[in-house]
Amino acid sequence: MEIQKAVIALEHPELKVAHIELLEKNKAVAVLRLGSGENSSFGNVILEKNFLGWEIVRGGSLYLLEDSQLNWGHFELRDNLSSYSDLLRGKITDPEIELVQVITKYGKEYQARVIKYNNDDRFWFLIANGELLDATVKGISFEGDVIEEIQTSY
Numbered sequence: 001m002e003i004q005k006a007v008i009a010l011e012h013p014e015l016k017v018a019h020i021e022l023l024e025k026n027k028a029v030a031v032l033r034l035g036s037g038e039n040s041s042f043g044n045v046i047l048e049k050n051f052l053g054w055e056i057v058r059g060g061s062l063y064l065l066e067d068s069q070l071n072w073g074h075f076e077l078r079d080n081l082s083s084y085s086d087l088l089r090g091k092i093t094d095p096e097i098e099l100v101q102v103i104t105k106y107g108k109e110y111q112a113r114v115i116k117y118n119n120d121d122r123f124w125f126l127i128a129n130g131e132l133l134d135a136t137v138k139g140i141s142f143e144g145d146v147i148e149e150i151q152t153s154y
Contacts, residue, residue: 003028003047006054010045018117023127024083028054031089031115031123034061042091042123044075069094069148070124070139074132086132088112088152089125097139097147100124105134112137 003020007030019031026049034041043061047054062073072090088102092114100112112126126132132152139148 002049003030003054006047006056007032007045010056014040016118018121018123019115019125021125021127026050029087029125029127031125032059032061033091033118033121040064042071042073042089044087044089044125046077064091064093068150069097070100070137070150072137072150072152074152077127084127084129086130087125087127088132088135088137090123090137092122092124092139094139094147095120096141098142099140100126101138101140102126102132103136103138104130104132 004017007017012034014035016033017030018033021029028047029044031044041061041063043059045059046057048057060075064071070090075087077084077087102110102112110126112124114122114124116122135152137150137152138146141147
């Protein structure tokens with residue numbers, strides 16, 4: 001796939017493309033795992049297709065925290081994508097978490113997508129047109145128990 005080739009061209013050691021999400025005709029987000037073990041981080045890049053092919057516009061990553069089961073991060077899309085403004089994402093490190101729910105500061109509820117990759121690894125993400133900062137994110141078990149609840153604020 002052309003998008004994956006553009007991401008791999010970053011030539012980062014131990015880079016794994018976990019997922020690619022097409023957002024619009026010529027825009028996409030790739031979710032990445034960088035490194036391994038204690039030095040691993042999780043991130044994403046925004047790509048745009050132009051006459052030369054797919055090109056990375058910008059990206060960001062976050063280190064995984066030992067005491068977090070959701071390892072969240074916020075990425076603003078407003079500058080690059082006309083239809084969406086925010087991306088929340090994270091790596092799920094607790095096997096009991098089955099789904100991730102996001103409740104905005106205005107009370108709107110979303111269910112984030114949970115993607116399985118690399119056998120047992122899972123991450124979650126939510127792309128929305130609206131402010132996702134100051135939201136509540138809940139990692140919920142199959143039985144409906146809240147395993148972790150966090151606020152997305154800096």
